[in-house]
Amino acid sequence: MTEGNDGRHQTFASLDLLWQSGSPYVLPLSGSPWCEIRLDPQAHEVSLRTSYEQPEPDLARLSNVAFTTRVDGERDLAVISIHVDRSVQLAYGLLTEIADAVQLRNLALAAACSASVDRYRSVLSQRMSLSMHAEVGLFGELLVVEHLINTVGAEAAIGAWQGPLSEEHDFAFGDTHIEVKTTSTERREHVIAGLDQLVPVGEVPLLLLSVQITRASVETGSTLPGLVGRVRAAAAGHNTGLDERLSAAGWLIDDTDLYPTYWALRSAPRAYRVDEQFPAITTDRLGAVVPNFGLVSDVEYRVDVTALDHVELPSKLRGFGQTAQGEIQ
Structure with missing residues (x-):
C-alpha cells in the first residue's frame, strides 16, 4: 500500500492522528457511486459505506471482515467493516482500494472486493473450514x-x-x-x-x-x-x-x-x-x-x-x- 498524496485519501500521518484521537470520524470520498470511510477507534473498526447493489461481495471466509446491509432514509447501503487488530493503515488501505475500484474503475462492488482482497491479504487471515x-x-x-x-x-x-x-x-x-x-x-x-x-x-x-x-x-x-x-x-x-x-x-x-x-x-x-x-x-x-x-x-x-x-x-x-x-x- 502506498501513502495517499493526491488529496483523495488521508496520508498515513493524518490517518494515525485521527485514529489516535479516539473519536469517530467520517471521510467522504468524491465520486460516483457515493462512498464514505468511517473510522471508529473506540470500536476498533474501519468501515466503507456505499450504495447497495447485487451481487453481494463474498467475504464470509475472511476473518476480521464483515459485510452488512442497512437502510439510511431512502438509501440502501452496503457496509464493509474491518476489525482493526493491529494496523489501521492496512484496513484503511483495503477499503480505499475497494472504493477506488468502484468509483474510478467502474467495477461492481463484488468485483472490486475480489480484486482488492487479492492485494491486501496481509490485513486479514483466511478463514478455513475443515475439509x-x-x-x-x-x-x-x-x-x-x-x-x-x-x-x-x-x-x-x-x-x-x-x-x-x-x-x-x-x-x-x-x-x-x-x-x-x-x-x-x-x-x-x-x-x-x-x-x-x-x-x-x-x-x-x-x-x-x-x-x-x-x-x-x-x-x-x-x-x-x-x-x-x-x-x-x-x-x-x-x-x-x-x-x-x-x-x-x-x-x-x-x-x-x-x-x-x-x-x-x-x-x-x-x-x-x-x-x-x-x-x-x-x-x-x-x-x-x-x-x-x-x-x-x-x-x-x-x-x-x-x-x-x-x-x-x-x-x-x-x-x-x-x-x-x-x-x-
Missing part, C-alpha cells in the same frame, strides 16, 4: 460422544475420546478400543491414515466402528455446529476437556457459518473386529513383504468393509443409531 472429509469424520465421532454421554456419563465419555489428542485410537476404554470411521458414501468405504491406526494396543481388542451419514434436511438432520452445541450442552461441567478435543480436531466456534450442511445417519452403524482376518495394512505385515520397508512413509489406503461380517456393538454403544437425533427409519 469435507474432516467434517464428516468429526461429525461421526461426536455422534459417538453424544451416545456415550448418555450411557457412561460425560466424564467417562470425554475422557475416552482420545483421537483428537493424537492417541492410537479414537476411543479408549479399559476393555475395548474403538476406531470410528465415518463416510458419506453408499458403501462402507473408509480411509485409513497410516500403518498404526488399525493396530491393537497390547491385548485390548480393537473394533472399527463404521458410521454412514448422508445429507439431510433441517427437519431430519443436524449441522456440525448444531451437533457440537448438543454435545456441549450434554457435557455440562465437562466442557473444558470437550473444548480441548474440539480445538485439536480443528473446530473453531467463530466458523459456525462455514458448515451449512445438514447430516443424518444413512444406516445403522456396524462394528468390525480388527483381528488377523481384517484387511489392515500394518507395519508388521508390510515389512514382511516390502524390501527396504524403512524407506516407506505416509501410507494411506481405503478399505471397503461392506461385505465383511460385523459383530455386535459393545455394551457401551448398544442402541447407537436409534437415538432421537440419529434414528434409523
Whole structure:
C-alpha cells in the first residue's frame, strides 16, 4: 500500500492522528457511486459505506471482515467493516482500494472486493473450514460422544475420546478400543491414515466402528455446529476437556457459518473386529513383504468393509443409531 498524496485519501500521518484521537470520524470520498470511510477507534473498526447493489461481495471466509446491509432514509447501503487488530493503515488501505475500484474503475462492488482482497491479504487471515472429509469424520465421532454421554456419563465419555489428542485410537476404554470411521458414501468405504491406526494396543481388542451419514434436511438432520452445541450442552461441567478435543480436531466456534450442511445417519452403524482376518495394512505385515520397508512413509489406503461380517456393538454403544437425533427409519 502506498501513502495517499493526491488529496483523495488521508496520508498515513493524518490517518494515525485521527485514529489516535479516539473519536469517530467520517471521510467522504468524491465520486460516483457515493462512498464514505468511517473510522471508529473506540470500536476498533474501519468501515466503507456505499450504495447497495447485487451481487453481494463474498467475504464470509475472511476473518476480521464483515459485510452488512442497512437502510439510511431512502438509501440502501452496503457496509464493509474491518476489525482493526493491529494496523489501521492496512484496513484503511483495503477499503480505499475497494472504493477506488468502484468509483474510478467502474467495477461492481463484488468485483472490486475480489480484486482488492487479492492485494491486501496481509490485513486479514483466511478463514478455513475443515475439509469435507474432516467434517464428516468429526461429525461421526461426536455422534459417538453424544451416545456415550448418555450411557457412561460425560466424564467417562470425554475422557475416552482420545483421537483428537493424537492417541492410537479414537476411543479408549479399559476393555475395548474403538476406531470410528465415518463416510458419506453408499458403501462402507473408509480411509485409513497410516500403518498404526488399525493396530491393537497390547491385548485390548480393537473394533472399527463404521458410521454412514448422508445429507439431510433441517427437519431430519443436524449441522456440525448444531451437533457440537448438543454435545456441549450434554457435557455440562465437562466442557473444558470437550473444548480441548474440539480445538485439536480443528473446530473453531467463530466458523459456525462455514458448515451449512445438514447430516443424518444413512444406516445403522456396524462394528468390525480388527483381528488377523481384517484387511489392515500394518507395519508388521508390510515389512514382511516390502524390501527396504524403512524407506516407506505416509501410507494411506481405503478399505471397503461392506461385505465383511460385523459383530455386535459393545455394551457401551448398544442402541447407537436409534437415538432421537440419529434414528434409523
